[in-house]
Amino acid sequence: MAQSKWYQLDNAAKIVPSTAGGADTRVFRITCELKEDVDPDTLQSAVSVAARDFPHFGSILKKGLFWYYLDQSNLDAEVTPDNKPALDTIYREGRRDLLYRVSYYRNRINLEMFHVLTDGTGAFEFLKAILTEYLGVKYQIEELATETSRASGGDRQGDAFGKYYQKAKEKPEEAKVAPKRAYHLRGEKDENLQNHLLEGTVSVPKFLKAARERGCTVAELSTALFIKAILEEMSVRDRRLPIVLSVPVNLRNYFPSDTARNFFGVINVAYDPANYDGTVESIIGVVKESFVRQLRQDQVELTMNSYAALEHNIAVKVVPLTIKNLVISAINAHMQKGITGTISNVGKISVPAEMEPHIHKFSCFMAAPEVQVCLCSYKDLLVFGVASAFVEHPVMRNFFRDMVDMGIDVELESNDFDNEPAKKEEA
Numbered sequence: 001m002a003q004s005k006w007y008q009l010d011n012a013a014k015i016v017p018s019t020a021g022g023a024d025t026r027v028f029r030i031t032c033e034l035k036e037d038v039d040p041d042t043l044q045s046a047v048s049v050a051a052r053d054f055p056h057f058g059s060i061l062k063k064g065l066f067w068y069y070l071d072q073s074n075l076d077a078e079v080t081p082d083n084k085p086a087l088d089t090i091y092r093e094g095r096r097d098l099l100y101r102v103s104y105y106r107n108r109i110n111l112e113m114f115h116v117l118t119d120g121t122g123a124f125e126f127l128k129a130i131l132t133e134y135l136g137v138k139y140q141i142e143e144l145a146t147e148t149s150r151a152s153g154g155d156r157q158g159d160a161f162g163k164y165y166q167k168a169k170e171k172p173e174e175a176k177v178a179p180k181r182a183y184h185l186r187g188e189k190d191e192n193l194q195n196h197l198l199e200g201t202v203s204v205p206k207f208l209k210a211a212r213e214r215g216c217t218v219a220e221l222s223t224a225l226f227i228k229a230i231l232e233e234m235s236v237r238d239r240r241l242p243i244v245l246s247v248p249v250n251l252r253n254y255f256p257s258d259t260a261r262n263f264f265g266v267i268n269v270a271y272d273p274a275n276y277d278g279t280v281e282s283i284i285g286v287v288k289e290s291f292v293r294q295l296r297q298d299q300v301e302l303t304m305n306s307y308a309a310l311e312h313n314i315a316v317k318v319v320p321l322t323i324k325n326l327v328i329s330a331i332n333a334h335m336q337k338g339i340t341g342t343i344s345n346v347g348k349i350s351v352p353a354e355m356e357p358h359i360h361k362f363s364c365f366m367a368a369p370e371v372q373v374c375l376c377s378y379k380d381l382l383v384f385g386v387a388s389a390f391v392e393h394p395v396m397r398n399f400f401r402d403m404v405d406m407g408i409d410v411e412l413e414s415n416d417f418d419n420e421p422a423k424k425e426e427a
Contacts, residue, residue: 007056007070011161012262013116017061017068017091018328023193023389026115027087028366028374030123031108032131035360038104039138044079046133047102051077054126054260056157057117060096066321070116077102082110086415087195087367087387090114102130107360109134115262120346120364120374121250122260128351131359141354160257161304182244182270182340183234185370189389195367198386198393199413200400206408207382216284218382219345220291222375223247224283226343227271229398239273246342247291254300265303267294268339280402342368346376371395 009016020026051058059070075098082105090099091114099114111127118126135141190196211221227243249265257263269290276282293299319327349362356379364374365385373396374385386396400410 005055005072006062007059007072007157008159009068009070009116010159010262012119012264014067015328015332016114016116018325019332020089020091020114022369023189023195023367024369025087025089025195025367027090027112028115028120028123028364029087029110029112029197029385029387030120030127030362030364031110032127032362033360034107034109035358037107038109039134040079040081040104042138043102043104043109043130043134046130046137047077047079049133050126050129053129054156056261057100057126058098059117061091061099061114061116063093063321066318066324068116068321073098079104081105082108085194086197087112087365091116117262118260119248119250119262119264120344120366121252121264122262124346124349124362124364124376125260128349131351131355135355135358139358156258156260158257158259159261160251160255160259160263163255163257180338181241182338183230183238183241184340185230185233185390185395187390187392187394190391193389195365195387195389196391196393197365197415198388198396199363199365199415200384200386200396200403201361201411201413202382202384202403202408204377204380204382207403210403210406210408214281214284216288217291218375218377219247220284220287221280222345222373222384223269223291223343224280224287225399225402226341226373226395227269227283227287228276228280228402229395230340231273231276232398233394234273241273243271243273243340244338245269245271246339248342248344249295249300249303250347251300251304254297255304265300267291267303336369339370341370342366342372344372344374346374349376349378373399 016026055072056070058073058075060073060075061068062071073096077098077100079102082103084103090097090101090112099117101112103110111123111130113123207218211218214221223245226245230243245268247267247269249267251263251265269287271283271286275286344366346364351359359378361381361383362376362378363383363385364376365387366372366374367387371386371388371390376383386393400412403410
């Protein structure tokens with residue numbers, strides 16, 4: 001009998017099981033909206049074929065004495081209609097379940113993953129592998145190849161944090177200055193702490209034009225608009241606290257890697273409301289400076305090194321997992337006090353030219369304690385996916401209205417947790 005293969009969690013994944021709870025299930029969803037309705041049988045076959053090239057995605061999560069670990073299983077993912085609450089819990093202790101699920105609704109394919117397995121970049125590569133098989137069979141497209149399909153199995157399953165840690169640890173650690181408290185969004189949350197999804201689609205050329213006119217990038221303008229939208233909901237009293245946005249950074253842009261596991265860092269962008277003069281321009285300068293300073297190569301290495309510090313800390317290593325869970329949960333709760341929200345730029349999604357006529361757009365959503373905005377683009381469409389346990393979305397209403405004021409048309413869709421058909425409206 002063949003011996004089961006197991007995987008040590010990467011450094012970013014180590015804290016995920018200990019910090020999942022409530023609306024923050026640590027699950028994210030990436031979607032592909034096709035131009036025709038989904039064929040479930042073809043999709044099921046495509047998922048089964050694509051999964052062979054991502055063997056560690058077929059693992060289940062187990063508890064060891066000191067750490068969680070992934071144990072490879074022989075389970076197959078079952079494609080189902082989209083009949084669960086969005087970003088619903090995937091990992092349940094003691095159950096032998098896969099850590100991802102694939103569902104469909106009309107012309108939309110959803111891939112939801114527990115963050116233990118991978119980050120947004122790795123998940124999109126898996127979704128593109130599924131689409132390659134699906135579209136190849138459905139439309140008889142031969143010789144399709146994605147970037148991931150050209151990567152070796154070892155590269156996809158490799159722990160990039162471990163690969164680059166030796167280089168990173170040679171850098172001296174620098175103290176990170178971060179506020180102990182930040183402004184937190186207010187409002188009524190869903191009584192069941194289910195995530196509500198909101199999706200805003202805009203024109204890439206128009207958004208790029210607005211960014212260039214203000215001397216910034218898409219990511220910088222998006223971050224500044226999010227801060228402005230939050231400011232517009234703050235009272236005079238609230239403005240004594242800073243707004244702090246957490247911004248995930250794809251480390252593959254700094255350290256070459258084809259890993260399909262987690263490989264990201266996080267920077268924090270802090271803004272003092274006292275500097276706000278009513279314009280987005282008064283925010284952009286602060287955002288730009290923060291991006292430039294924290295995205296220098298040496299600073300990115302320090303960010304990556306901080307993820308490795310937990311694993312390589314001798315005192316932490318020998319603490320039993322039961323106690324470790326309590327400590328990590330307490331530390332995470334303390335850190336969340338200093339974060340207002342999160343904005344994540346997955347970037348431009350590309351597929352082989354033969355697949356493009358069959359795909360309308362991509363989008364992504366991430367569960368979060370407060371509100372998380374995820375953006376990605378495909379061809380001429382830029383999509384902002386918002387996940388939140390709040391019933392109302394005043395901040396996001398401000399966010400998209402500010403875009404309209406810039407001359408950028410916005411199409412909104414919402415998909416509530418009860419899985420009613422998506423509702424469309426103009427901002």
